[in-house]
Amino acid sequence: MLLTPRQELILRKVVDAYAATGAPVGSKVLAADPELDCGSSTIRGELAYLEDSGLLAHPHTSAGRVPTDAGHRYHVDRLLHGPDRLPARIGTMDLQLVRREIDEAMRMTTETLSQVTNLMAIVSAPPIDTATVRHVEVLALQPQVLMVVVITSTGGVTKRVFTFDHPVDPGLVAWAGDELNGRLVGVGLGARSLRGRLTDQALGHRERTFLEALAPAFIDLASTAEDSLYVDGAARLLTEHRVQDLDQIEDIMAMLERRVSLLGVLQSALGEPDVLVRIGSENLEHAPALRSLALVAAGYGLPARKLGTVSVIGPVRMDYAVVIGSVREAAFQLSRFIEDIYETP
Numbered sequence: 074m075l076l077t078p079r080q081e082l083i084l085r086k087v088v089d090a091y092a093a094t095g096a097p098v099g100s101k102v103l104a105a106d107p108e109l110d111c112g113s114s115t116i117r118g119e120l121a122y123l124e125d126s127g128l129l130a131h132p133h134t135s136a137g138r139v140p141t142d143a144g145h146r147y148h149v150d151r152l153l154h155g156p157d158r159l160p161a162r163i164g165t166m167d168l169q170l171v172r173r174e175i176d177e178a179m180r181m182t183t184e185t186l187s188q189v190t191n192l193m194a195i196v197s198a199p200p201i202d203t204a205t206v207r208h209v210e211v212l213a214l215q216p217q218v219l220m221v222v223v224i225t226s227t228g229g230v231t232k233r234v235f236t237f238d239h240p241v242d243p244g245l246v247a248w249a250g251d252e253l254n255g256r257l258v259g260v261g262l263g264a265r266s267l268r269g270r271l272t273d274q275a276l277g278h279r280e281r282t283f284l285e286a287l288a289p290a291f292i293d294l295a296s297t298a299e300d301s302l303y304v305d306g307a308a309r310l311l312t313e314h315r316v317q318d319l320d321q322i323e324d325i326m327a328m329l330e331r332r333v334s335l336l337g338v339l340q341s342a343l344g345e346p347d348v349l350v351r352i353g354s355e356n357l358e359h360a361p362a363l364r365s366l367a368l369v370a371a372g373y374g375l376p377a378r379k380l381g382t383v384s385v386i387g388p389v390r391m392d393y394a395v396v397i398g399s400v401r402e403a404a405f406q407l408s409r410f411i412e413d414i415y416e417t418p
Contacts, residue, residue: 099137187306202263
């Protein structure tokens with residue numbers, strides 16, 4: 074659908090005014106805007122056309138117009154692809170992620186994004202199988218009890234305790250620590266070669282058997298780890314009269330509790346070259362709980378592979394320019410952070 078420049082301007086004015094006030098926008102309000110160089114009768118005619126086109130709705134006979142989901146979609150598409158599209162970066166959000174561990178970086182990004190947009194922010198962490206081994210410690214807790222500590226390239230730390238039937242030779246424990254570091258540092262936790270590095274037939278029987286006993290500390294790590302989601306600002310979304318349908322509130326809370334379903338929704342952004350925006354009814358197929366809300370998401374990660382998503386969920390009448398710009402900036406800064414701590418394949 075193509076609109077004239079004046080129709081686009083009127084639609085944008087209605088969208089912006091409705092986002093700011095939540096109230097229908099009438100022709101008198103628009104006629105007082107200095108950017109619109111036309112009278113009330115002309116504006117009323119354009120509003121009627123936009124309504125007939127499905128971009129605006131008329132909730133009451135005497136009231137003004139409000140944007141429909143289609144109207145918001147037209148507005149967002151112009152922000153993303155139109156001649157006056159938003160810049161690729163806004164550069165106004167400093168997340169200060171340098172020298173932070175990945176868990177802290179994820180939390181800071183989520184909190185900052187929620188504060189900047191005043192909406193609910195969600196960040197998905199990179200899958201653990203994309204990390205590499207940075208350091209291994211094998212510690213004797215008791216003569217028969219050992220603990221293997223694995224530190225990953227993302228700063229993650231995992232610990233696993235092993236109990237043996239007989240006391241373990243301290244010399245074998247020290248050897249295992251050195252040997253595992255030599256074999257595994259820099260190897261991806263999801264790499265197929267990981268298991269092979271732990272089953273070397275050239276080793277003596279005692280050493281080979283011992284490494285094989287400790288292998289689950291590494292092999293099981295990627296398969297048993299859960300993808301992490303960081304959420305902030307749910308109260309902002311639910312308490313400021315932005316969601317008034319009690320059934321939908323229950324659906325949203327259930328989706329937040331079922332992290333798997335929420336991850337599935339956010340992963341759609343991984344295949345997008347830019348920002349993914351789903352508005353109102355566009356969410357029905359993928360996330361019915363968001364049927365009257367809007368989702369803005371973008372992937373972040375390495376140049377050749379996106380590893381996670383940055384997203385904001387809010388009312389359909391959100392300030393899309395601010396939210397899209399903020400999500401883009403957060404994704405950019407997280408990508409830069411990830412490139413610094415990951416070994417690029």
